[in-house]
Amino acid sequence: MPTTDRPRRRSLRRSWSRQQISGLIWQIAVIAIAVAVVGFLWSNAVHNLSVRRISTGFAFLGREAGMPIADSWLAYSPKDPYARAFLVGIVNTLRVAVIGVVLATVLGTAIGIARLSSNWLLSRLAAVYVEVLRDLPLLLQLLFWYVLMQGLPAARAAWKPIDGVFLSNRGLVLPFMPVHAANLWVVGAAVLGLGAFYVLRRRLVAQQMRDGQPRRLWPYGLILIVLLPALVSWAVGASWTVTKPELRGFNFVGGLTLAPEYFALLIALVTYTSAFIAEIVRSGIQAVPRGQWDAAAALGLRRGFVLQHIVLPQALRVIIPPMTSQYLNLTKNSSLAVAVGYQDIVSIANTTLNQTGQAIEAIALIMSVFLTISLAISVFMNWYNARIALVEH
The missing domain is CATH 1.10.287 (Helix Hairpins)
Incomplete structure (x- = not known):
């Protein structure tokens, strides 16, 4: 029997190696065609730009930007170069993406668990929240929150829900620690x-x-x-030392001010994305076999303890992959900031394009920034997904 199996194994190895070689050849051919197409498009674009006497390259990044940026965590002046302006835009994009991902995860998880609550009113309210926000376009929600922010009272008549916190048409002002x-x-x-x-x-x-x-x-x-x-x-x-904001004249001094454009964008992205995350969490919890709940109830374990220590760790294996897509969607949807005037990387790149005419370079910078952020999110989530995956021994 072993002597008859050897030729078979050899033939399988040969056929498998032929398949690998043919697959490798096809991959090389596809990559070569893609590189050739990109090279042709690039040379054609460079030729057309040179014919029209439009300069190319990234040398413009060293020139003075001359554009004001109202909301920035980094020190910036219109006399700074375009490179500094792009850096400010990247930081503004990350401000929305990182904080939005955290808040949307917390809110979406809470809403998803509420949909499975035995309390009829709570589960119905969570269902209405999910269905309404998922069915309304994100841009419409963004404009709604922005108009709502503009309709708030002026700084002198700002709402003060708690001590040191002010809400007005200038945005949300919070205590801040330098x-x-x-x-x-x-x-x-x-x-x-x-x-x-x-x-x-x-x-x-x-x-x-x-x-x-x-x-x-x-x-x-x-x-x-x-x-x-x-x-x-x-x-x-x-x-x-925590500094509290104070009203002086027509504006606030001290504290941390969240501009109305940023605040409206953050609320719209968090509420919209949390509705999708809530459905992911709900389906992930329901994917855990009912026997886990019954066994825990037979042992007399509390429902909250079972959800935290038994069900959710198993549900994460179903939740993480689609959750990654929602994180990527939130990051890419932050480009809608242009609609309300928040100066993220897309807005600053558009202004740079209009001032310098470097259309290809500006768009390439936008693509590289979002590609880098998306790849970083994907790598981290894939690592975490592999870490919690079940391993068969």
């Missing part, structure tokens, strides 16, 4: 302490699983997460 270099050292120490505590916790849990002896984690957490940052803060003399 961040200096010393504060960054403390934040770095806290992040380092969290990482060390995570590694140490995994080792202690592994030792407990081997010998069954429980080990206390709170002393290590107190030292690494609390005492280490406090010691670094004392060593570098970090200041943790």
Whole structure:
């Protein structure tokens, strides 16, 4: 029997190698055709631009921008070069994308769980929230929130829901703690302490699983997460003074101001995306076998404990892949900021295009920025998805 199987295995190896070779040839051919098409289009564009005496290249990034940017976390002046303006636009885009992803995840998860609640009123309200927001175009919602922000009272008559917080047509003004270099050292120490505590916790849990002896984690957490940052803060003399906004004249001084354009864009993206995330979370929880709930109920476990420690960890394997798509959608939908005048990378690139005529370069910068952000999100989510995946031994 083994002697008859050997020729068969050899023939299978040969046929498989032929398939691999033919597949490789086709891939090389497709890549060559794609490169040839891109090269032809690029040479054609460069020729047409040179005929019309339109300069090409990215040398314009070193010239003075001359454009004002109203809302920026980075120091910027119209006398700065276009490169600085593009950097401000990238930071403004990340402000929307990162904060929007976090808020949409929290809100969407809460709405998704509420849809499965045994409380009829709560589940119906969550269902109405999901169905209404998913069926309305995002641009329409964005314009609604922007018009609503413009209809708020002026700064002198601003709403004050709590002490130190003001809401007016100038935006949302919050108390703020200025961040200096010393504060960054403390934040770095806290992040380092969290990482060390995570590694140490995994080792202690592994030792407990081997010998069954429980080990206390709170002393290590107190030292690494609390005492280490406090010691670094004392060593570098970090200041943790919170400044509250004050109304002076027709505007606010101090604190952190979220411009109405940014605030409207953030609310629209978070509410719209959270409706889709809620459905993803709901379907992920329902994908977990009902027997998990029944077994936990038979053991007398609380429903909240079962959801947090038993159901959600299993549901994540279903939730993460479509959740990645929603994170990418939120990031790309942030380009609608142009509709309300928020100066993100797309808005600044459009202004640069109109001023310099460098259309190809401006569009290429937009594409490279969104491609980089999207790839970073995909890589992180794929890594996390692989980390929580079930491995068969």
